[in-house]
Amino acid sequence: MALSVFELRKFVVPEFIFGVGAIDLAGQYAENFGAKKVLIVTDPGIIKSGWLEPVVKSLDNHSLPYVVFQDVHSNPRDYEVMAGASVYLANGCNVLVAVGGGSPIDCAKGIGIVAANNCQIADFEGVDRVTRAIPPLICIPTTAGSSADVSQFTIIADSMRKTKMAIVSKTLVPDVALIDPGTLITMPAYLTACTGMDALCHAIEAFVSQACSPLTDLHALKAVELLSKYLPLSVSYPENLEYRSYTMLGSLSAGMAFSNAILGAVHALAHSLGGMFDLPHGECNAILLKHVMAYNFSACRDAYEKIGEAMGLSLKDLPASQREMLILSTIDSFREQLGITKTLGDIGITETDISRLAINASVDPCLATNPRVPTLKELEEIFRHAL
Numbered sequence: 001m002a003l004s005v006f007e008l009r010k011f012v013v014p015e016f017i018f019g020v021g022a023i024d025l026a027g028q029y030a031e032n033f034g035a036k037k038v039l040i041v042t043d044p045g046i047i048k049s050g051w052l053e054p055v056v057k058s059l060d061n062h063s064l065p066y067v068v069f070q071d072v073h074s075n076p077r078d079y080e081v082m083a084g085a086s087v088y089l090a091n092g093c094n095v096l097v098a099v100g101g102g103s104p105i106d107c108a109k110g111i112g113i114v115a116a117n118n119c120q121i122a123d124f125e126g127v128d129r130v131t132r133a134i135p136p137l138i139c140i141p142t143t144a145g146s147s148a149d150v151s152q153f154t155i156i157a158d159s160m161r162k163t164k165m166a167i168v169s170k171t172l173v174p175d176v177a178l179i180d181p182g183t184l185i186t187m188p189a190y191l192t193a194c195t196g197m198d199a200l201c202h203a204i205e206a207f208v209s210q211a212c213s214p215l216t217d218l219h220a221l222k223a224v225e226l227l228s229k230y231l232p233l234s235v236s237y238p239e240n241l242e243y244r245s246y247t248m249l250g251s252l253s254a255g256m257a258f259s260n261a262i263l264g265a266v267h268a269l270a271h272s273l274g275g276m277f278d279l280p281h282g283e284c285n286a287i288l289l290k291h292v293m294a295y296n297f298s299a300c301r302d303a304y305e306k307i308g309e310a311m312g313l314s315l316k317d318l319p320a321s322q323r324e325m326l327i328l329s330t331i332d333s334f335r336e337q338l339g340i341t342k343t344l345g346d347i348g349i350t351e352t353d354i355s356r357l358a359i360n361a362s363v364d365p366c367l368a369t370n371p372r373v374p375t376l377k378e379l380e381e382i383f384r385h386a387l
């Protein structure tokens with residue numbers, strides 16, 4: 001049951017700087033945090049796009065030495081976290097700077113956990129299991145989607161179990177996020193679409209979460225409004241800074257909402273898919289969203305109608321069944337309009353995978369806040385609809 005407006009609630013967000021040029025403040029913040037040596041966590045794609053350069057320049061301007069760790073896949077693996085922690089400790093680093101999408105940021109959080117707690121990353125899976133605070137962490141997101149730069153989550157792939165571990169802890173909230181919409185202009189259209197759909201899923205799942213509150217609702221609904229208007233424009237006009245900035249603002253709002261309200265079945269199922277088949281997180285979410293909403297609809301009809309209205313639908317004169325159909329078809333056409341047209345079958349998932357996918361999804365912590373509690377059979381059915 002959602003909290004009413006007079007009940008106690010906690011809302012955790014980091015300090016953040018939002019705006020073009022925020023990336024140039026990396027050196028200033030590292031100095032403020034007492035940096036002696038910085039570990040920069042990034043990936044080869046970001047280096048190729050040119051976004052490591054301003055970070056390095058900013059550190060140089062403050063005479064701060066650094067080491068670059070770039071061995072990070074999308075869906076960062078447990079062994080990459082352990083390797084990064086070894087580099088951090090071997091070089092005597094004391095501050096982390098993550099530059100990139102959700103993968104380098106999640107990896108940097110994992111490196112921080114391992115470096116501070118001297119354990120295997122898998123030891124921290126679950127909620128509130130990180131005991132010792134991670135080193136100062138500066139996050140510079142280069143996608144408008146994951147919101148790992150403001151969240152208390154990290155998602156790490158368990159390479160042995162072929163599943164994803166969700167680690168949720170207040171200690172994972174970064175010390176500062178330098179959110180620079182200028183970094184988005186190099187993002188290709190399909191990546192813009194998938195990461196933006198991830199953000200939309202964050203907003204929708206937070207708004208109907210069993211842990212939502214009036215504070216998270218404010219941000220979630222605003223995020224739906226901003227993303228539904230500006231994400232398609234960002235895909236069509238990649239170099240327009242105004243469209244990119246509003247998309248980034250939508251992603252930030254969704255991030256503040258979901259980090260505090262947690263998520264739901266879309267993410268539980270997407271984590272299962274991503275862990276088993278190493279698929280892009282945003283693409284999985286985009287494919288699953290409508291099917292999870294169809295399953296959840298009876299449990300959160302009013303909230304979904306508010307989401308439909310935030311997307312610009314006029315629902316008030318329609319009967320309930322038509323409102324439901326219109327909202328679901330709008331979600332579907334929004335995804336298609338962004339160029340995401342695949343089904344799970346198209347990306348290689350078959351009927352024989354469904355049982356294992358559903359079992360892995362059933363133990364994901366994100367499922368606990370979904371508005372309906374699905375059985376294993378129901379999880380299988382949702383996957384089957386998305387094939």
Ligand SMILES: [Fe+2]
Pocket residue numbers: 146198199202267281
């Ligand atoms: Fe996500």
